[in-house]
Amino acid sequence: MKLYEQFPISLTNSLSGKKEPFQPVNPGHVGMYVCGPTVYSDVHLGNVRTFLTFDVISRYFRHLGYKVRYVRNITDVGHLENDADEGEDKIAKKARLEQLEPMEVVKHYTEGFHEVLRQFNMLPPSIEPTATAHIVEQIEITKRLIEKGLAYEVNGSVYFDVPKYNESHDYGILSGRKIEELMESGRKLDSQDEKRNKVDFALWKKASPAHIMRWPSPWGDGFPGWHIECTVMSTKYLGETFDIHGGGMDLKFPHHECEIAQAVGANGKDPVHYWLHSNMLTVNGQKMSKSLGNSFLPRELFAGTHQLLDKGYSPMTVRFFMLQSHYSSTLDFSNEAMQSAEKGFKRLAQALTFIKKTEVPSQAVASDLTTELNRMATECYTSMSDDFNSAKVIAVLFEMSARINDIKSGNLTMDKLDATAFANFKATYIAMMEDVLGLKEETESGGSHLEGVVNVLIELRKKARTDRNYALSDKIRDDLQAIGVQLKDGKNGEMTYTID
Numbered sequence: 001m002k003l004y005e006q007f008p009i010s011l012t013n014s015l016s017g018k019k020e021p022f023q024p025v026n027p028g029h030v031g032m033y034v035c036g037p038t039v040y041s042d043v044h045l046g047n048v049r050t051f052l053t054f055d056v057i058s059r060y061f062r063h064l065g066y067k068v069r070y071v072r073n074i075t076d077v078g079h080l081e082n083d084a085d086e087g088e089d090k091i092a093k094k095a096r097l098e099q100l101e102p103m104e105v106v107k108h109y110t111e112g113f114h115e116v117l118r119q120f121n122m123l124p125p126s127i128e129p130t131a132t133a134h135i136v137e138q139i140e141i142t143k144r145l146i147e148k149g150l151a152y153e154v155n156g157s158v159y160f161d162v163p164k165y166n167e168s169h170d171y172g173i174l175s176g177r178k179i180e181e182l183m184e185s186g187r188k189l190d191s192q193d194e195k196r197n198k199v200d201f202a203l204w205k206k207a208s209p210a211h212i213m214r215w216p217s218p219w220g221d222g223f224p225g226w227h228i229e230c231t232v233m234s235t236k237y238l239g240e241t242f243d244i245h246g247g248g249m250d251l252k253f254p255h256h257e258c259e260i261a262q263a264v265g266a267n268g269k270d271p272v273h274y275w276l277h278s279n280m281l282t283v284n285g286q287k288m289s290k291s292l293g294n295s296f297l298p299r300e301l302f303a304g305t306h307q308l309l310d311k312g313y314s315p316m317t318v319r320f321f322m323l324q325s326h327y328s329s330t331l332d333f334s335n336e337a338m339q340s341a342e343k344g345f346k347r348l349a350q351a352l353t354f355i356k357k358t359e360v361p362s363q364a365v366a367s368d369l370t371t372e373l374n375r376m377a378t379e380c381y382t383s384m385s386d387d388f389n390s391a392k393v394i395a396v397l398f399e400m401s402a403r404i405n406d407i408k409s410g411n412l413t414m415d416k417l418d419a420t421a422f423a424n425f426k427a428t429y430i431a432m433m434e435d436v437l438g439l440k441e442e443t444e445s446g447g448s449h450l451e452g453v454v455n456v457l458i459e460l461r462k463k464a465r466t467d468r469n470y471a472l473s474d475k476i477r478d479d480l481q482a483i484g485v486q487l488k489d490g491k492n493g494e495m496t497y498t499i500d
């Protein structure tokens, strides 16, 4: 019996708002698509939470024995500055401001994104397609939507006709928005507008002569709209109907709503069985945003260099902190919460180190303890299968770590333990920590030579800071980080580090 038959998954589908049993399109297989980053700036911590959610979900499916194809795209064209199909392309703007080729911007931030995910111990997706590598497919689907009367061309741009689609389908099926209300709210269309209706959205945009990112199309030179890339790349690699589509809550409308309309319009089929959305990260109760000055980057968090932070925290502490709440709840970041997460993670990690070295005894023992060990192991799985409740799993892991500490302290001797139950308990603890939650032991220091070298660099950095040479001090920190050494600034000027 496969683990997934033993512990069947139920998950909250944003489409129905209900918890539903998971039934894959192809038995034993899971197809999952997650909207990736627009690579024009550094990923912030809120993005990290979204990708972490789906990292753990894909890890759990795999652990249960499913064969998973996880597709996560890179948006390297077409994401405009606002949702009204106006403003500049985000990547083209960055390229113009920094006098770079758009592909230089894309490469730089894609590498940065991968680096951050690696630091947080996230596994790479099975396929990571880019929008610019799928221009042909985006043009094809746009042509099909025009043929079906669901899209129209104006001055070299093509728009999706939302009211037309809504005559025979339900625009708003995912987000619950009503088209009548959308038509009435906000500003009215004026004579300058190309769109027939204000709710319409771009499938293809004409490129002005100055626009550097451009491709030939039946409607002249231009570039694709943002929503269409995800419809193309998800259905190309997962089929016209696939299991799971994920993303941050902020993408539900308009992005995911538009994805449904495009796919249903073009293929006549609902593209996705289960929509999953991860909730936001707040800081001291406030939404994280650049303008409020409370948005920080992972490297600022590791190093403790942001003004809101008392000190730095290791990637695994942050990972643990995020998994302590269910993905569908908001998660509030504070120094107190981070400090308790640091302690909590350390406790679970120490128990992990210990239990890995603990031999399984050979005797069979029927006792309350045997029942308890089995109960805890089972509860890890039933909690995780219940809408991926990592918070509940962590609560059970704490219970388990108390037992492990009893063994460590000698309060519980090995002759009291049943062989089968303990083997199951041990395997489950290790599997939940490492394979499913993706938490790994962090070494506080490396070999003695490396330690010496890092300490020399820390002294140099202190000197640079005393000399107010912040460029040099930042360079030392960033270069060390690039090779896996995280410096953490303490409150009284003392500095610690971790090596991953």
Ligand SMILES: [Zn+2]
Binding pocket: 034, 035, 036, 230, 255
């Ligand atoms: Zn998307």
